[in-house]
Amino acid sequence: MIKALLLATLALAPLAASAQTPPMMPDTVPEYERVRPQADYIRREVMIPMRDGVKLYTVIVMRKGMKNGPILLSRTPYDASAATWRIPSQHIEDILPVMDREFVNDGYIRVYQDVRGLHKSEGDYVMNRPLRGPLNDTPVDHATDTYDTIDWLVKNVPESNGKVGITGSSYLGFTSLMALIDPHPALKAAVPQSPMVDGWMGDDWFHNGAFRLNSFDYFTGQMAKKNDGAIPHGNGDDYTTYLEAGSAGDFARAYGLDAFAVTRKFMEHPAYDSYWQNQAVDKLLAARKLTVPTMLVVGQWDQEDSYGAPAVYRALEPQDKSNDMVSLVIGPWRHSGVNYEARELGPVKLRGDTGLEFRTTVMKPFLDRYLKDGAPQTPTPPTFTYATGIDQWQVRPTWPAGTMKPVYLQKSFALSWSKPDGGSDAYVSDPANPVPFEPRPVHFKDSDAWRTWLVHDQRFVEGRPDVLTYSSAPLDKPVHIMGAPKVDLWAATSGTDSDWVVKLIDVAPDGSELPIGIEIFRGRYVRSFEKPEALKPGRAENYKWSLPNVNHVFLAGHRMMVQVQSTLFPLYDRNPQTYVANIFNAKPGDYRKATQTIYHDAAHPSAVWLPVAEN
Template sequence: MHGPQNPTPVDHATDTYDTIDWLVKNVPEPNGRVGIIGISYDGFLPLMALVNPHPALKVAVPMNPMVDGWMGDDWFHHGAFRQTMLPYILGQQATRKGEVKWASGYRDQYEEYLAAGSAGELGRRHGMEQLGFFRKLLAHPAYDAFWRDQAVDKLLAARPLTVPVMIVHSLWDQEDIYGAPAVYEALEPKDTANDRVFLVMGPWNHGQAIGNGSSLGALEFGTDTSAHFRRELLRPFLDQYLVEGTPKAHVAPVTAFETGTNRWRELSSWPSGCATGCKVKPTPLYLRPNSSAGFAAPAAGGAVFDEYVSDPARPVPYRARPIVEDSSAAGASMTDPWKSWLVRDQREAASRPDVLVYVSDVLTAPVKISGRPLAHLVASTSGSDSDWVVKLIDVFPDEVAAQPEMGGYQLMVSADIFRGRYHESFEKPRPLPAGKPVTYRFGLPTTNHVFLPGHRIMVQVQSSWFPLYDRNPQTYVESIFDAKPGDFRKAVQRVYHAPGQASFVELPLVTPKEVREEGR
């Protein structure tokens, strides 16, 4: 935006205003009403239209928008760099027509990225030091003004809201899972009459709302959820504001698909467990000795911690190998593993010695969560830096009659990564104290899920998610982009679960009575 990072008078907001102005003056047969809609980067543009809205703009629909590239969208998640975006950056910036393709010579992306070492070296091997955005990434690994000044939720929070907006979020968005809920949190307080800000959350991947929404990976929803969204929500909402004489659309302030039970919920606010009378109570799910998880805090006298060795030479894959596709490829089919990796079975990770697993008893009643889980991890490393990945998982019964292949399936409901050097400040990284417990607290992606009776709740903890995220050398260096081979060292990782040092995932839990009533 125009300001410290851009001294010119031209930015995305002025371009959007000028585009709308041109359209209403030059498109034949205009009715003077304009709507703007788009997905991903094109979902970012409807947000730019809200910065200084053109008088003709009557409605905006940002879908899976890119909002904050450092906190949890395309480029970083809590400081960990999403290095599989490098081929996308190369294709976007090397030439205007995008003729330059990523050439690797490797069948498995895991091997290619491991051989390069750091993400900085990987980019340099492809000549990316010639590209302006790559150089900016190297110059801004921390959450400094470069990132803060372009965080769209912060920009919109500081401006009035005059245009109705429908924010569309995918619960398993593999690219921009942070943006839509963050924008909703920024805009909803401005909607005092509860008639300008609308939120829709579907069981989709990135952009699936305009495709077929009957399934995602192994998950079957029993109906085309995307068609329902377009027919019952999106079209009436747009018609209300753009077609003269159209009656008011019957769209709830929040329409959220509830995974697990596989049904839509119409809600008055978010987070909310049900239409009326529900409250969401932050409730710790504790990581306990003997690989157990539960709502009772760990008692004194048990093991104080669990430990594993994190070896940068053998990082944990983010999905099953070989990883063969360009994860940022546009137009890939729904069978592309990149589009469904967030719902892939996690049993392979659970079998590794460098992944800690905590699992609850078999549930006898439904457990419903609505909102954003928070990881509260008390952990130490023998190194001076570390990454921490926390995954909240729904473990299916060993036998699922209607869909046998789902027997024992470990479904990620919500998961994210945190780069340890930022535990005190996102802007000013610090080395970690070797061998001393540190408390890490970070948000996981928004969810609306019911763990059904017969299922179990699992939490997995690990220190790499490769090659999606660049490896932490586990030795503190000024910039991980410039880490040298000798910086990458094994580390002993400990996760604590003792009184006074309890690790847990804080669940946005709907109270048991309400869960039972809603889950009948």
């Protein structure tokens, strides 16, 4: 017995020695498979061909054992691979974004795709690639790419039931909307969130003609092929950086940003010309018949894309004779806040996780209804909005849900429902000392500050001589508004151009000032967004524009407040207050002080019209 064991050991010795790894064998491997056999999911990476031969990188994720599952698609410029590998893990809930949890845990197949020209997708990238037509002479756009993607998915994902929904926020909201143009028959529902709809009127790049300076960071971060795209201007106060640079165009040229075609396009089209009009997604959709049930979502304090979802709702609602094809959701969120834990926003404390509550009680039943075989046919609320101030979700048949009622600016800086009986107020706007949009120092890279600037206590600008503040008496009963407040401002400038900023504020008994809506208007567009003109010094003009859509209750004991100013820097570029053909090219000598006069008399009744709801 002992002899036999000894012979066996000797026989194995050469094999054991030869199985050792040589000391100088290279230690790198061509690829490490991160999805291990114990994973509870399947993750496939595929290249889907488009009609022009370009292939788009696509990631398909589902739980193991999936059968007859609906597909939920998102098309992104922000890296589909990273979106589907959020935390290295063998659990599907870990690798996907938080908002996907409710869906993949209930039989959905989650698909993310890089848009053409970015990350692992082939082709050329164009910002918000226009629809085929006057601005796009190629045979492809986001509508065709989505069609071709869905066509491939329903034919090549055997675990699916052949039904597809599309969703996503911001740029992904834009691609979700573009899918509704000549949609694939398998596309059964859409949930565009905070979509980029009109980049000049009020989403991302411009607001009523005023340019957002932090757009430059977005351009470089998304489109620089080498390095990380960060503009190398240091970590100082962005207020100082942009002020010292001069005009927005001077800043762009100083840092080589005009090398980006998108920068040149924007600088060449400062007014609302055909370049912008032909890209406005609400106009594109209004010209087509809506065939896909659509739920539009936006945050009440969306700091990037507050305009788009309500604009598309306005465009599509006239088609919705059954009041069941298009719905609008407004939550108490920041930009894209619906997809995260949403218990608070800066000083605004909410009753619970409002994002999760919406996703589970409204969004998922909506998608289930159209995508899951045999799902309950739960009716979709026509509008579902969160009333801040009283912290409750509310359903209304249409939006806006209030009747417009003016609250007037008055003498002695009062604010009331009564018509004004005379007077005016003035301030000097100095482009060398613009009003900051948030307390200094300003750092656009500070994501927490950026996400919450729209709810920042506005007492930080009190005492500035270039900010006028009008306040009501304490309210004896609540005032509930549901819709977009409308600015109706009578004003004059001693210059030949001017910006106007109006803030609607809820003042609590402790004196804190919560903004309910803040928006800017570039004066040169008072008569036409397409054809600007110089203002006549000293002439009172009637400026009209909208604040963001809100559902808010000013409680009894609170005061309503309106602030008026002419700068909101460095979020928006400075108006030189001297008319020049293109503000991107304004010279240092064009920037001049101007005396701004706000009227509140019988002939010029400045007001903010509030959509007052009857409870």
